[in-house]
Amino acid sequence: MEKKQIPFLAMGGLYQQDDLDAAISVIKEVCDGRGSFFPLPEENEFQQLFAAHEGARKAVAVNSCGTALDCCMMALGIGDGDEVITTPFSFVCTAGTAVARGARVVFADIHHETLNLDPERVREKITERTKAIIPVHFAGLSCDIDAFDAISKEAGIPVIYDAAHAVGAKHNNMPIGGKGKASCYSFQGNKNMTCLGEGGAVTTDDDQFAEKVRQLKTFGYVYGEKLRIVSIGFNYRMTKVQLAVGITQIKKIDFVNSLKRERMQRLNELLRDVDEIILPPGIDENHACHLYVIRINTDVLAVKADLFAAHLKNNYGIQTAKHYPPIWEWEIFATLGYDGSDCPVAAKVASQVLSLPVFPNTTYEDLEYIAYSIKQTVYELRK
Template identity: 60%
Template sequence: MTMPKRPIRFATLGGLFEQDDVDAVTKVLMAATEPSGDFFPLPEEADFQQAFARHEGASAAVMVNSCGTALDLCMMALNIGAGDEVIVPPLTFVCTATCAAARGAKVVFADVDPATLCLSPTAVREKITHRTKAIIPVHFAGLACDVREFERLSSQYGIPVIYDAAHAVGTRFEGQPIGGCGQASCYSFQSNKNFTTLGEGGAVTTNDKAFAEAVRQKKTFGFVYGPKLGVVTIGFNYRMTKPQLAVGLTQLAKIDRTIAWRLERFQRMQELLIDVEELILPASIAPGHGCHLYVVRLNTERVGFGREQLRETLKEQFGVQTTVHYPAVWSWEAFEAIDHDRSACPVAERACQEVISLPIFPKTPFEDLDYLRTALVESIHTLKRKGSQ
């Protein structure tokens, strides 16, 4: 007998916005109805940058309009260009790699750690050459990567580390925020992240004042303000708008609560799935995990069917929408034309075929988690039965 369907969407925003967020945006818009009103980003930009840097343990934050542009700006600030190599994991969103390719550099993929699915420092060491000009590890799903080992590699070889922290607002490494690690960290405030600035947004955090200034100039046409406006470098317009900055402040004020809600749900899901031997669960869901994504892996070596069959059954039979973070970056068509090295990444190759992100958000009802367990277990049994017929 099949159970009644309880459709669960992969909801991106998940009810994260509340009255105080609406009020903050409304206040900015109302002020702009006055003849003297404007959308000049101060004081919100300065306040948000300061508060975000403090929360993430960095001395400076520069707000930009996405994590993609944050990564682009870091590549520019490091003068990455043709002839250089940049090491990235294959299991990530495409822009972790394309930020380097866009500057003419060669993208070098190194394998991920089998337990954490974050870029493996050991695998990175194998891929370092005299051309390596940056390493971009990702704090995958919100779990901090091995920051200490990357710092060691960085100082041993003199190679800057730029962390892709798109999933990592609120992530901690050994109890400490990660925003001050390496040369810089790039955060995302896009719709489905731990918090959002009206759908798009991002930040670069760093402890290096000169680097922060280089990024700030690049994001604003190369402007230097003073008695006389100067243009000191080729720059762009990657700014965040005033209403976004205002809502960033209200969202940030609630981020620890939001992550606590996520953590409760992720921990419950770990308990519910612990005995499902066809699945490989996240290595660690504990305080300090940013809990951006709850990613399980279908253990394809144990079962006679593939990840896509499981996702289809979950959708068709149970109304459960899942997603995939991520197909291997090199599998995207554009990479056929991009200079890259994808050798020796067996862990990522397998993981990219097995990962499934479950629809769990800060306000997901706990009954949904029970339903998710049942849906997963029954779908796996159905597919196993079909396979043995």
Template identity: 35%
Template structure:
């Protein structure tokens, strides 16, 4: 069993993907070819945002968003410690200071109740992460940001295609950023990403920044980066867009199947919850397992040929390169989650039989733990 079956996904769209790639090979415009503008138009329409700007990766999307907002050394940007390192990395690369706010225990997303106590006169922006495929509490975060004159950047690397109160992820804040890394719900076959906004001035700035700050050829009106998404990767995403809504439905079906089957095991394994006012695209299907049981569960699943992953085993504020920015008292919920979360195989091609096999192995692991616990008690 694969953790994410990209081979089956390719086979399902092979003819369209191959045709799209061949079209690029035929016209030879490998940088900023016609597929780039086509994809940007399709993604903007899908999200409902006025503008989409494709870029070379999800990380570059975050960097460009912060550059467009004018974030500079000495500024502070609030974010979550429970995310992939790129979220905080983008802040630090611009010389700004990451300010970590703890997360909710049920969704693993930034806890908006803790936000205002971390805002200072140096705060410029907030970056909530829509973790595991589910948007954060964006309305509440946006309201706090508006009161303090701050921008909000949704890190939607895992949630493109999800919805929140009837609106699509990436169209929920000042700027939305996503990733097309191969394992994402909508992935290419290399690196890629995109920015979304309804602000015309920000869109113009981000378009210039991604091509070395050019307003037109060899006229550089601002500091920029080499951040273009190449035409071949855009062509692949265009092909995969044709089945994307169906794949979202299948991911949600697979998650519902897991939910149903896990219900037979009691409360020892708790899935990360999806709030009723939003949907998830289940970039990961993640459980909470008490330590040290998680390691034993991984061993049992591995023995059964079932891969697992931990997203993320060390919070950012406890990483060696970032620990000196940790808040006094740290982020205890994130620290606890890092010891508990366990992601299971997930994808649009995960069938009920495979889900049943995973849950059956989890049940066997629980049974073994109960026996061991009983032996120790005796």
């Protein structure tokens, strides 16, 4: 096949005329002297649409998943002396907000197939200091919510889901946004939906928790006859222009996810006979299809993913990404004394993974080329 160049795009979803119109209409109203950037009717509309889509009673829009997680840590009163259990196989932010609030992060290992936090490994890490558990729906695949519900009930520990990859994900055909104490979403530019490059939301079925998060994202204000500030909060709000685009984006997220799902399923078909590659699990209607992460089956092909990725890039022009190096490898966590000794599955998996470029507009011809290049790379590295 003729060599192509296939980049790993910095844009996971679809931006179209409806998004442009939504953004421009807000700015135009301001230019015409008819509107302002505040107050925010779009905030309520977006929050209602998002909560309904994710199956939660309430959604609170914030400006990132990081600030969503931070609001949850603050709302739970996480601080010095507390422990928060999470996965090391995620973006650093999953663990960072707990550390920023003074807690000690405790890494529990992941499941070798789903790559999600393993509930059995979490059980082993619970102490009287454990104040929260943060599982991640990795790549868009829902984690074992039933098991985490059971742990939460037995141990009385709240679960905050990092749903950065998971807008539209389902668990047993049900949306996930009302599960646990809360879920934290990202609308950063790489995600399947984005609000002009940034954004986030907290969803929850707990009205009081939602109100606490709402206060924290706006300086601690309680709205009412008399404005009161009852806690120290921040300005973690999305802008009105972002919220207007959030409305157009949430309306088409199922379509975007389905475009990615069809392409991921096609790649699964094309690669299914390659023993050297472990395919991503669970790419079905429940999967939010944010990332398509393959693993080199290092028991069959003794090659690290980094070398495989370099070969793909240099010889076939296919750019990949790594989701993720384990969090303990980031300098700050290494300095704090973390390592992978307790998480052998995550350590092994992190050396095996690479994310392939699968986007809503990826052509089927490109998918054929990607599969062909992977098979060639396997063949060439086997020699």
